[in-house]
Amino acid sequence: MKTLSARQQCIIDFLGRFAQERSYPPTVRDIVSGCDISSTSVVDYNLDILEREGYIRRHPGISRGIELVSRVVASHIRQIPIIGQIAAGEPIPVPAPDAWDVTVSSEMLEVSEDLTRGREAVYALKVKGTSMIDALINDGDIVLMQNVNTVENGEMAAVWLKAEKEVTLKKVYRDRKRIRLQPANSQMKPIYAEPDNIEIQGRVIGVIRQLA
Amino acid sequence: MKTLSARQQCIIDFLGRFAQERSYPPTVRDIVSGCDISSTSVVDYNLDILEREGYIRRHPGISRGIELVSRVVASHIRQIPIIGQIAAGEPIPVPAPDAWDVTVSSEMLEVSEDLTRGREAVYALKVKGTSMIDALINDGDIVLMQNVNTVENGEMAAVWLKAEKEVTLKKVYRDRKRIRLQPANSQMKPIYAEPDNIEIQGRVIGVIRQLA
DNA sequence: TGTAGCAGCGAACAACTGTTCTATAGAAGA
DNA sequence: TCTTCTATAGAACAGTTGTTCGCTGCTACA
Incomplete structure (x- = not known):
């Protein structure tokens, strides 16, 4: 990536602002007026450079077909039901099939796709009490769970x-x-259990903590 | 909001899918082919209804000027630079003023607004090593920081x-x-320091951990 | 049977918009 | 001085696209 000219920087900024305010990308002529450029061909010329340098993606022949590649991520948002x-003292609730429905669940959590990694059957639970301290999880934390019955060796799981x-x-x-x-905190000692005394209730795929 | 006809439901779904895959809204004719409709006027007709019922917003005369209002979600997302x-052994990097720029920072984290609570000057740091265990923070976790020099009593801070x-x-x-x-883990003992031996480098406002 | 309203169809228009072409001016280099 | 490259400008073309208009079929209702 070479350094951008002032004009190219202006175009990048404008693309971001425009898409933020309205919810669709600008036309070439929108950029003309937004960046005080006097010809559409200049915009076209600079957009080509920006695409070659990897800042944007263009869709030829398609109106408003300009993507800001650093913002592509923005579309990958996932809603997770809490x-x-x-x-400690109660089994975790088994998610009912319709609990995934956006409209059914009372509280939703929004996370980026790279946290869930595209997994299916993901839901969230709020941690009550400090019994999970040895898993480095505090009261009030939110745990992202995946609804599975078995886990790979070494994976963090909710175990009943x-x-x-x-x-x-x-x-x-x-x-x-x-x-x-084995607790996540390596300073703590593991406990051992008989296979028929445990039940895997789900895989822990993430933790979110909000402070103050 | 009345109940939607199958065709209107299809249009709503298509609008969501289209904007997700590409990153711009569809044209009327995209909807025609996406929902097996045989005339642009039918789409126009149903879009008017959808707008009257509050499902979408239209921008007259503007190509691809269709917004899905129920997906306002996108605006509740915040991009945080990592x-x-x-x-433990090094001061945390002080964010340079231009580090906020979307185009400058290499890695971005996306979190929902209710995690940052609309705070300014928020950035993220990746935790290296297990020295923060007593703060219930593990190697590889991501800490959300706010760039401040003082904190309220009881708030979690990065202290040098x-x-x-x-x-x-x-x-x-x-x-x-x-x-x-005071460590976040209440089982651990506090340490005491002289005021002129410490420097508040930022407020910790959240932690994100990704497992497996 | 006639009327009104809803939903859909196809065509056409006019404006919007991406792209291309030609031309100009300055900087850098031979 | 001549050439080349970069950046810009203006104009024009052709495809894209929102919108409108007249028409048809259907259902409900009196």
Whole structure:
């Protein structure tokens, strides 16, 4: 990427502002008036350069067919339903099939696609209490979960301990016969469980914490 | 809002899909082919209804001038620059004024407005190492920071300990003469510091962790 | 049976808009 | 001085696109 001329910088800025205010891209002639340029061909000329340098993407022959590539990301927003809470003493709520519906769930969380990585069946839970401290998760945090019944070795999961009637967030490892549940905080010791005492309730794919 | 006809529902869906895939709205004729309609006037007719019912907004005479109002979501998204990393042994990078620029920063993070709460001067840092464990922050986490020099009592801040040449994330309390730095993990003990040994480098407003 | 309203169709117009062509001026280099 | 490259300007063309108009078929209702 070479350095941009003042005019090219102005065009990039204008593209961003325009798309922000209205919700569609500008025409070549919009840019003419927005950047005090006196000919559409000058805009065309500079847009070609900006595309060659990778700042924008053009769609030939299509009106308003200009994309700001750094903003492409903006369209990859995902809405996640917050379907309940997670606490040590109770199993996590199993998401009902219609809970995904945007209109049904009361609270929605908006995250970028690169946090969910395109996974299906993702939902969110609010953490109640400080029992997940050893997973580096505090009271009030929001946990992003994926609705699965099994996890790979080493993945963080919500595990229901049947005998203890307790849910815990741990990294799950299969050691020979037993299951090793390892806290995210490596300073803490793992606990071991019999395979038929645990139930994987979901995979933890992320944590979001809001302070003050 | 009345219930929509199948055709109107199809148009709404198409508007969403189209804007998602490309990053500009469709033309009337795009809708014609996208919804198997045989005349542009039918689209025009139904768009008018959709606008009257409040589902979309139209910009007369402007090509691709159709906004999906229910997807206002896009405007609740904020782009945060990831300007560097935070580790125990080095001061956190002070954001240069132009680091906010979308085109300048290499990596951007997208978060919903309710995470930043409309604050100014917000940036993000990637956590390097496990030295922030007592703040319940792990290696690889992303910390959302606000560029301020002072914080309220009890707020989490990035504190530079001059003598120790170390940055740490703690809740800051002013106790009589000394400053008490309290870990987020309430099981951990606070440390105390002299006022002229510390420098507030920013307020921590959130944490994002991505697993597996 | 006649009327009114809704939904759709096809064609056409006029404005909008991307693109191209020619020309000009300055800077850099041979 | 001549050439080349870059940046700009104005004009024109052709395809794109929003909008309108007349017409048809259907249903409901009196």
